[in-house]
Amino acid sequence: MTSSRPFDKPIPKSPEKPFPIVTGLCDIVSGFGRGSAELGIPTANIPIEQVPEAARDLEQGVYFGYARIESIKREERTEPRDNHRDVEYNYGKYLEPSNGDFDVLPVVFSIGLNPFYHNKHRTIELHLIHKFTRDFYGAQLKFNILGYIRPELDYATKEALIDDINKDIIIAKRVLQTDEYRYFMEQVM
Structure with a gap:
């Protein structure tokens, strides 16, 4: 599959080594508060130490795959963030099955330092392609x-x-709609 930007990498017809890489359940933590607030593109931030080593060793850049959220039964809490906007940890309590919030969803994400923001530590920020x-x-x-x-x-x-x-x-979205990639949705169920 081809793309239109000179820096895009060719995407094969189906995943090739080292892909697929599959995680276990990872905690969704507070990030920098930029995805939704500044960019209009909300992200779920995952502690890098919770992903398989193969994922941590990937080249910095933009990746795609599928994701699925699970809620946790815990008491809600609020945590302060450096930008003075508190973060409500509700553990997915308000997600709606009828909205497809727990479905296997397409995801695009970055692994890296986000040079535009001059991050000092490598992060994983996932944008689930869905309206929550x-x-x-x-x-x-x-x-x-x-x-x-x-x-x-x-x-x-x-x-x-x-x-x-x-x-x-x-x-x-285009790649994940093909049969060769949709096959891998089951990995995150």
């Missing part, structure tokens, strides 16, 4: 990594970053 009505910090997420879209880039403007993320989403 509530946040779900503290819930758990199982996901697989099926392919690589492009390397991590720095951007001159936030608008350029947003534009490329939206193109990444289009590429991921």
Whole structure:
């Protein structure tokens, strides 16, 4: 499958080594608060130490796969964030099965330092391609990594970053609709 940007990597007809990489259940933690607030593209942040070593060793960049959320029965709590916006850990309590919130969902995500924001530590930030009505910090997420879209880039403007993320989403959705990739949805059930 081809793409239109010069930095995009060719995506094979079906996953090729080292893919697929499958995680266990990972905790959804508070990130920097930029995905929804600044970019309009909410992300679920996963502690990098909770993913398989094969995922931690991947080249920094943008990947795609499938993910599924599980809620956890715990008492809600609030945690302060550096940007002075508190984070509500509700552990997925308000997710709705009727909205498809617990379905296996397509996902596009970055692994890296996010140079536009000058991060000092490597992160994994997943954008589940789905419309959620509530946040779900503290819930758990199982996901697989099926392919690589492009390397991590720095951007001159936030608008350029947003534009490329939206193109990444289009590429991921297109690839994940093929039978050769849909086959791997079962890995995260």
